[in-house]
Amino acid sequence: MAEPTAVLAAEESSLPRVPVGEWIDTAFDWLKDNVDPFFDAVATGTEGAVEGVTDGLLALPPLLFAAILALLALFVRSVVFAVGSLAGLLLIQSMELWEPAMDTLALVLVATLVSVVVAIPVGIAAAKSSRVSAVVRPVLDLMQTMPAFVYLIPAVTFFSIGLVPGVVTTIIFALPPGVRLTELGIRQVDRETVEAGHAFGSSPWQILRGIELPLARPTIMAGVNQVIMLALSMAVIAGFIGAPGLGQIVVTSISRLNIGLGFEAGLSVVILAIFLDRLTSSFGERRRDGGRRSWLVRRRTAPAVGTPVVAPEAATPGIRPTAGAGI
Amino acid sequence: MTALRVDGLFKVFGRHPAQAVDRLRAGASADDIRATGATPAVIDVGLAIEPGEIFVVMGLSGSGKSTLLRMLNGLLEPTAGTVHVGEDEITALSGKRLREVRQRRISMVFQHFALLPHRSVVDNAAYALEVRGVDRRTRLAAATEALAMVGLEGQAEKRPDQLSGGMQQRVGLARALASEADVLLMDEAFSALDPLIRREMQDQLLELQARLGKTIVFITHDLNEAMRLGDRIAIMRDGRIVRLGTPESILADPGDEYVERFLADVDRARVFSAADVMVPAATVLAGSPPADALEALRAHGGSALAVVDGDGRLVGVVTGADLRAASGDVAAAVRPPAARVAAGTSLAELLAPAGAGDAPVAVVDDDGRPSGLVDSRAVLAALAGSAPDGRVPADERTEVLEGSRG
Helix, strand or coil: CCCCCCCCCCCCCCCCCCCHHHHHHHHHHHHHHHCHHHHHHHHHHHHHHHHHHHHHHHHCCHHHHHHHHHHHHHHHCCHHHHHHHHHHHHHHHHCCCHHHHHHHHHHHHHHHHHHHHHHHHHHHHHHHCHHHHHHHHHHHHHHHHCCHHHHHHHHHHHHCCCHHHHHHHHHHHHHHHHHHHHHHHHHHCCHHHHHHHHHCCCCHHHHHHHHHHHHHHHHHHHHHHHHHHHHHHHHHHHHHHCCCCHHHHHHHHHHCCCHHHHHHHHHHHHHHHHHHHHHHHHHHCCCCCCCCCCCCCCCCCCCCCCCCCCCHHHCCCCCCCCCCCCC | CCCEEEEEEEEEEECCHHHHHHHHHCCCCHHHHHHCCEEEEEEEEEEEECCCCEEEEECCCCCCHHHHHHHHCCCCCCCEEEEEECCEEHHHCCHHHHHHHHHHCEEEECCCCCCCCCCCHHHHHCHHHHHHCCCHHHHHHHHHHHHHHCCCCCCCCCCHHHCCHHHHHHHHHHHHHHCCCCEEEEECCCCCCCHHHHHHHHHHHHHHHHHHCCEEEEEECCHHHHHHHCCEEEEEECCEEEEEECHHHHHHCCCCHHHHHHHCCCCHHHHCEHHHHCEECCEEECCCCHHHHHHHHHHHCCCEEEEECCCCCEEEEEEHHHHHHCCCCHHHHCECCCCEECCCCEHHHHHHHHHHCCCCEEEECCCCCEEEEECHHHHHHHHHCCCCCCCCCHHHHHHHHHHCCC
16 A cells, blocks of 8 residues: 655645545555455456357357448448448458457447446436536546546456456446436426426326437437447557457557557447447437437438328328428 | 316515515515515416306516416415315325326416427327326327317328427317316417417317317417407416406406506407497387387487387388488388397407498397497497507507516
8 A cells, every 4th residue: 555655746835735545545445345245246247248248249250240230230321331331340350350349349338338227317317406416417527537547546456457347447437428418318308398298297207208208319319329439438448457359459559569450450449439429329310300400410311210101182281391301 | 166266376486485475465565575586476366267268367478477377287386375176276286186187187288389299299189198097099089089179180190390380289289188177278379379370279269169168277478369369368467467357348447557558459349349339229110100210219319220020120220310301101211231240240340331331230139139239430439449548659668568577
């Protein structure tokens, strides 16, 4: 337990030294000594989950899996996106980085899932109660702005190096936008519409399920999209503490000053990032909506699902033409 | 049995609301209270609204009318006072019981429609029943029926944003009707619509009301709308009801200067009807001699008599000059009235016939019996208003409106 040494010689500071570092050390030591079984359980669970997902992703031959992902891309978005996805995924395979890429993807998926499961309820609570919001906000600020390397250290003390501290730090880093955008989305729901829910006798749960969550969906999905993107960037940094995947390749290439390998791994991260971003932002798009598009939602070339075909004789005069569906 | 009863209702926002109510009860003015940091929105309102009535609450923005409406179904909790819907005291209910009353007894139509954009029109209309737990088949049938009632057949599968504003508000109305609540709260329901559509919706509401006989509390800032729809009107200013009465009685006797200035813009021709301006008809049989008829005219006053046949049905009218010039019996002097109208005909429709000639307009009942005569001077007098200088110069009027707190 090293004394935190002042980096700059304190030149007879007039303020007493507040031993924040010692407190933190003490707190973490206490946690380590007393809550260790809990961390062990977390470690076992996390490891099992990520390895399971990795095995799943690697179960299919890379070419077949890439083709399936391209089909998914076609289904949710467009031909251009599908072709681009296929080309990118094949490039990863041809650079012989498929396996680390799937390790990273598995880590991102598990971290995202946990983040979303935590973030959405917390976001809802923060939207409903200003008090909760006031408590949650500085915590989120801390999670987002504390330099990522700083909480790699305690993660290693609790979980040693490897996959698990990587997942934990990724969750911490990726969670905040999920909470923030859920809170924002719920708070932005039209007051009168919520009032209508109350006026017809809906219970709070009916209002949340039937009105607030559906209307907040584009914003919440923008949050999920951000969670995924942050998870991906953190998953690479987690390579420094031994998390498997593209991050480790990057770390290796840095230690060997191997520019080419570093770029290959970096490019694979970019391809995964673009694929996940476009895919998830398509989910967030409100079908057939008029004006309210989030800034994340870009373009959707396929006509909106379920746009009703109105027979000419059924078209009553006075119906406003539908604002360009899905463009 | 009143449908809705409001007693001593107060709503004060901001700091120390209960103390503010005590001070208001003791006679403090709204301005006194505002100085302490609290905002009185509704001050000591008492109302008894009868079943089947369209009760309009009219006031400028900030007058407290929306706050009042939201206390009627418990969306806002009063600072003091009670609200009864039928037997149930809304203000004493909470949680599940309050939701039940909202599900079954009292529904609402909103200014900006407040439809759910992710649901089809029919699912929106079925919302109230869905909340209540009615099974899907039954509620869709009820919603489809309600949509038909408001003239939206064939639109059931559309999304709200595919409809025009007027049609969206019809969905809002259908949603409220489908709930089968007896009491309907309408919060500036037509204010967001353009004038032509607004008129159309007003007509439709009156038509539906004639069929369904709901108890409607309608909030508006448009006095013409209030006069057109309301069986009774309450005018609110600064949280208080400053005038309450039928449209005609308010027009005839505004009560204070504030209301009077308000009324300057009202289209009187649409508020007053033939029955308001007619003089009861003195009748004379077609076969009687002119001298008797002249005698009757003199005794009755006025300028003309209604001439009837043996069954009491209107044959025509005669004026004093006609009678004096007449030879033979009254039948020889009779002439057709300028028009035959029902008692409910608006002044606007009387203007053309009343101005057309010397003969008065005859007001007749369903059997053709005369109930009164309207001459052109009575029409003009009604249009001019009871106060000789009822109109306020335009610039001064703006000042009044702005001065009454935004």
